[in-house]
Amino acid sequence: MSPLTRRVAAALYALGLAGCTVGPDFHRPNAALPAQWTASAPQTPGSRLVPGDLDPRWWNAFGDAELSSLVERVATANLDVAMAGSRLLQARAARRMAGAAAEPAVEGTTSYLHARSSQHGLVDISGLNGKHDYDVWQPGLDASWELDLWGRVRRQLESADASVEASADLRRDVLLSAMAETASDYIRLRGVQAQQAIVRQNLELARRSLALTQRRFADGVATHLETAEAAAQVSAMEAQLPGLENQRVRLVNALSFLLGQPPGALAAELQAAAPIPPAPPRVPLGLPSELAERRPDIREAEARLHAATADIGVAVGDFYPRITLSANLSLQAMRFGDLDSWGSRMFGIGPALSVPLFEGGRLKGQLALRKAQQQEAMLRFQRTVLGAWHEVDDAMSDYDARQARRDKLAAGVAQNQEALDNARRQYVAGATNFLDVLTVQTNLLDTQQAWVTSSTDVSLALVGLFKALGGGWETSFPVASNGRAGTPVEAATPTTSHGTKATRTE
Template identity: 40%
Template sequence: MAPVSAVVLAALALGGCVVGPDFQRPKPDMPAAWSASAAGPESRATSQGLQQPEWWASFNDPVLTSLMERAASANSDLRLAALRIQEARAQRNVAGAAAWPSLNAAGSWQGQRISESTPSGKLFGLVGDIPGPPNAPGASVSNPYGQFQLGFDAVWEMDLFGGVRRSIEAADADAAAAIEDWRGVEVALFGEVARAYIDLRGAQLKRAVATENLATARDLLRIAKRRRLLGLSSEIDVSRAAAQASLIEAQLPNLEQQLVADINELSRLIDREPGALRTELESAKPVPPVPPEIAVGLPAELVCRRPDIRGAEKRLHAATARQGVAMADRFPRLTLTAAGGYQAQDLTNLLDWASRFGMIGPQLVAPLFDGGRRRAKVEVATYRTEAAAVDYGRTVLNALHEVDGALTAYAEEQKRRASIVQAVSQNRAAVRLARLRYENGLDSILGVLDAERTLHESESLSADSTAAISIRLVALYKALGGGWDGSANAVNSCPN
């Protein structure tokens, strides 16, 4: 046993050797501040860090909060992402099992007849009639013969150069990446729920505007008919007023279709059948307003807050570790093997002391020539690591552009709405004046129709912009990576 002990001690001495590059957390160049500003007339951004993971609470809408909670517990995409986490953790256990010896127990019976037409068979036939010692188990020699066996075997491949440890490291990184993917699905889900809900409230606001304008158009139609009866206007004024009322009325079916589509989208996001939320959501409510201040933090915080960046980092870590796996495969492998148990020709003698057998010994296998296969595997792993590094940098750059674009869109939409509100106020004044002039016979109905049409368009734009501001804020929160549980502490827990 001394040679075996020497081999084991040498293997343990080498056990701390791990080949391949150690993962170094990337440190991308990040700007000190955002190039875009989100300072608008209604809301402005601050450099304070995002402290509230549940960013939708800033809208102060209990219905929206309820939808978020139901989506978090019921959405099928989120459940699938959670199952992928469990799968990755199971794969990690598979990788970790390679660090331990494998032990198997087996029992068997084998019947065999040796051909007497071969040299070994003839020799077996010559000794077949020779009786063995009277007390020895399976002493008689016969052809054919049977053999019972009961035993175990153990195999342990020593992790001399860290291939198994690198595999475990890669599997741990894969599991961490799966968690980040789940968080990314969560961020996207919350963004979609908020967008669909705000779009629904915006459509309800547009429907209210259209309904009010339809009432105004019908009132003008009544005035035109009365003036025609009094001989103060012609039939063409009635036709023009009726046409404008019909055009406004024609917008309502499209708005109803949009309302149904938004409600069904929200139902889908919480894994409910179409129309399941109609009773709950069909009553009109205001568009959730934006808060006066929003915390966006600094660009450097994105690296630790956005799940896609964190996931790209974990995938880079996994690819780096797999370089070590490929490199370790080019070095010798040492396997310790042991087997033992009982063998006997007769079952009654199987457990006798004389029936025992055993074997133990190391096996060292060194690759000499494989046509460059192992070297090529190292190259493949290296290129994959380089690709993962490029993907990480691209993900960071895309994130910076997304936030910058979202900040700009949020600020500019506020400015746009301020101009639209001014236009609405002026158009309302123009409608009042045009109506007075028409009713007093100072102007034709064309002036009133044109003023009311312009007012209707500006009020519709105002409703669109009101919803768009809130939707732009949702897009900004999504670009910042807010929404997954723990994001408030992500920056503080991020290693330097």
């Protein structure tokens, strides 16, 4: 390389490093959220929502070891999470491909040609006048590098980085949904098992009432109507058991599916009944300002906006000239043995300039498209933040209202139990008819089932609240090289990593 060529290359390289970056710089959008949740949180006496830091491992708040085990296992076994992890690996691979545009490209080539030129054609480069065959051996290296004078390539890399972050947040969203669905199905399963226990307990009481009525009928004290009513009540309660068993089987299958296992795989593990996981006495909510850092859908929307902003810079860069520095170093000889001769060397180096002159409006249309896409991404971000705020507010209201309903039903169960005990004593003493006993027992069963349903709903509402707050993915579950989630050892720092990345300008 001649001194002049080296100076030109050095000057072009320095110009590339000092070049500007076209297009708008990304600035993190403001998430319009309240300063405190307490302004919108329900204020009824039964509310247990309090200020404080949200526990990322929210499933442990229920104090159920089986629930915690299932939720943590779903991260490594769930197929939806695995597919989202695979999409993240694809995004990382695409980022590496985009990054190649910023680096020089070097290609090794080797060619061999056996030919004969025409005796009546143009000049024979072999010098044999077309009378003999000849060989041409030519190994070499070709290199090219686009000088990113205007920052177009840097904007492409910025967009690719943001797309990787969006894919990571999408995976977190899938993971959060899978964990919440696992917790919800498990709570429903325990609720169904509690319903089965209540029906069996009441069925035993109904059978005792039927036996008592049959004895009284044999003694001539009870009527045939009372005996038929007692038998009908037994049949009605027995009819509830197949439906509840079907619900139990389906929920076990749903949990097995979430863990990537065949139907019934968890049947033995979940066969024994257990109490409905209770809500804790206090539920810290965290700060609204943390929602934009914690909720994966908000983080994804922000990353998509970042990518759309960078794409505008790419579109603007297409209006500017492109300078590509290329070089070739090779050997050429008509005999293989001459390739090591100094005279066989050949090289070429120099810049190439490409200037867009007429594109038929393509570049302007592409720029308008990118700007419109950025506007859509901004609106999507605003909608996502607003939707998250609504979800949290609705979830707090649901949690508070369901607690109040459960507490009222608990009092009703106690009152109906007392009423049934009194009615049975009065019936044995002959002070009332059997219809009153049936009515009170039916009311007790209905109230007990309503209380179980309400208790289940309270815990489900809390799961919904935790999901709305976006917690759960921060403490665990990295992506392994195969796209599957790994063991829960990763400690993420979303505020620092995401915030720094979002505010970075190229």
